[in-house]
Amino acid sequence: MTEKKNWRTLDCFIQVNTPWLTLIGEKLEDDRQQILNYWRVEKADSVVIITIQNNQFILPNPSYRPGVQQVTLDFVGGRLDQGLSPKLAALKILSRELGISNVDIVSLNPLNQVGWSINSSFSNQKLYGFMAEISLNTIISRERVGKIYPTTSEGINQLLTDLTCLQCRAVLREWLTQG
Template sequence: MSIGKWRQLERRSVHRDRWIDLSANRFEYDGRIIEPYYLFHYPDWVVTIAVTREREVVLVRQYRPGSDEVTIEFPTGVIDVEDDGPLAAGMRELREESGFGGGEGVLLEPMTVHPSHFRNRYHVVVVEGVERLGEQALDETEWLEVERVSVAELERMIDRGEFSMGPQVGAYFRARLRFPALFGGG
């Protein structure tokens, strides 16, 4: 038997607001019913890996309620309907969260967050040659500190578990494979 897609028989929204749509679903596969199977329908988001002209990586430090810890990560955010696609969203998030901008951005292929239960994807933008353009433009519920580290220090932080958000580590690894000259000096 080859693996195929499950057939969705029913979808019922359990909770829906501007950030999330949690659904209870009924699927059928190979003559068996799978229910309830919960899916999270989040908006797509973007991770921006920005490198300054001095070859430093721009990071932000912020509190994350889900893990109940202050994390360090790349500028990240939801792709807004007003954005002209993931590349524009990544450049906007970089500017808003860090005050950095400019440079040349490249959009990598989208990745899944957690494909067993999450329907959204995250997009990776790599920007080389950014510089400080001004102050942060944070949302009223954002409190972020900006840091710059070398590629070598970022990789030590990943190894020590200090930079530990899985999708972001995956984004960095993909960027490193695509742009070895930019990140290979780690």
């Protein structure tokens, strides 16, 4: 097997910075010396957290997703702020989305130590997955809970039917293989 050479960046012909992402247009030379105009997006990494309390998945309220122009059901999640570790980001996100504090969390376990690439041809974004077990004594406000599913095989199958987010599904599948 011959070793593939890395592509070379010849020029960055545009860079658009926004609070949500950076759009970059580049002129690249591929491993066959072809010159290509290529577009990519740089975004902050993501954290997705499976939250379980009393053998039930607790999901936050569905959110409107402009990319798919619909409201979707997702696990607790958000962006990884620059300079924050994935675990600290997960704690911050759990507080923001479910209103729970560190003392409410029995365990917070990473499902992957190295971030998974999301659409690696187009984006630099990585995904970090966690499983958080919430104390039985913790009361989560009903206004923050979108749906609850049992952690049984039937509940998991229904959850997989209802989840359209590929990142959420990947984190759930990883949790299932580690369980």
